Amino acid sequence: MTERPAPTPDDIRAFEAQNPKLRARDAAAALGISEAGLVAARIGAGATRIAAHPDRLIPAAERLGEVMALTRVEACVHEKVGVYGDYHPGEHAAMTLAEDIDLRIFPAHWVHAYAVESPASEDGQPPRRALQIFDAAGDAVHKIHLRAGSRHDRWPSLVEGLALPDQSVGQDVAARRPAEGARSRPDKVDILREEWARLTDTHQFLRLCSKLKMNRLGAYRIAGAPFARALSPDAADAMLQAVRDAGIEVMIFVGNRGCIQIHTGPVRTLAPMGPWQNVMDPGFNLHLRRDRVAEIWAVDKPTSRGPAVSVEAFDAEGGLIFQVFGVGKEGRDSRPAWRAIVDALPARTGVPA
Known part of the structure; x- marks a missing residue:
């Protein structure tokens, strides 16, 4: 059986345009790519590659006001609305201890990140903006979605401050590490x-x-x-x-x-x-x-x-x-x-x- 060729960035963008309601995770699975690869196909067209380390990203997120924080595994999605703050850095583990957004962060797995923006819709809906962080395999680690009441005026300078020199389209990722089954003695x-x-x-x-x-x-x-x-x-x-x-x-x-x-x-x-x-x-x-x-x-x-x-x-x-x-x-x-x-x-x- 021959492997299907990897989709090009044009293929990926066309697929998203044809399936606008498909969740990013499901779209990536349908295309046989990582979710980071899905986002990276839009670099220069709504996505910007940014610094992924939480020591840079979380203090930047604090400037955005009220946002929605999203963390998920395959079977469960956890969404909290609040303001980032009270960040405690750490080499192996960091924390955000704000009243509503309470996170335990493991920086080694914050490998790829993007600022993602979708244009305003024809029916007057404002642009959708988010900071998205992925691990080495391109699986989503954490996402920060701006809301109507967020500080959208700070978005351009935030993206400019976090942007990396490499803005090439596409993203190489490592092999996904399988889940560990039960280990007993x-x-x-x-x-x-x-x-x-x-x-x-x-x-x-x-x-x-x-x-x-x-x-x-x-x-x-x-x-x-x-x-x-x-x-x-x-x-x-x-x-x-x-x-x-x-x-x-x-x-x-x-x-x-x-x-x-x-x-x-x-x-x-x-x-x-x-x-x-x-x-x-x-x-x-x-x-x-x-x-x-x-x-x-x-x-x-x-x-x-x-x-x-x-x-x-x-x-x-x-x-x-x-x-x-x-x-x-x-x-x-x-x-x-x-x-x-x-x-x-x-x-x-x-x-x-």
Whole structure:
């Protein structure tokens, strides 16, 4: 079987023009290219290659006022409206701790970036503008979409300040690294359980897994009660409905290798559509492909501030889709109500080996 030739930039632009409503990720998949390659076909015609490092990009984004931050994995999209601020740089990990836009950033995966602009439409809609960041394989890491109330007047100088000398059309990308499936060490389960019981911070958990040559999902599969309980895959819906009905605040994490985005607050409006379950709240949208949830776990980790109870979903390849925790802030402690919700979620019958 012969491989189809790679589409030229003209081919890519023509395909987009013929399919204006197709999402960028789906258009790239249909063309057999990376999403970064899709955007880079428009360099000089609505796209500008810019500096990707968060130390330059995030402070620039702070100048744009209210925007929409988007982080996604294949099965889930997390969107927050707010203003970037309180940026904390770091060689291996950085953070944005603004009130609404709360990110954990891993700079090594911020490799390609573009400022993208679509012209104003004939019906009077203003130009659509966004900063888009991709990893080495050309997969989207994070996107910053301007809104009607954003500081559009600052866009030209921002793009000029971030633009790179190389504005050639097209983008070479590396091979995509496959997702890591569950890694367990049943012979180490006693050590896992003993050290899990002594955790004082949730961040210690991944270090424990690494030391025992396991990963998160592999550890959950062998730990057993009271540490991890396998839930029915439809528990994701039940969990979101219960959080909505209880009116409590939770923390919802969605992240890829380069960025984790966090919503802290309630879930008010659920709008299922086909395979998607959608949270459609002012300032926060979540789009979850329920049919991509292969495993979901209730997890209990001890900390110095009390138990950290989470619900965590994984896809069929072992990739993490989302994590949800109760809020434990002083005066906003939802943890007892959250634990009651988690304890009531239906168990899974038959656990993957």
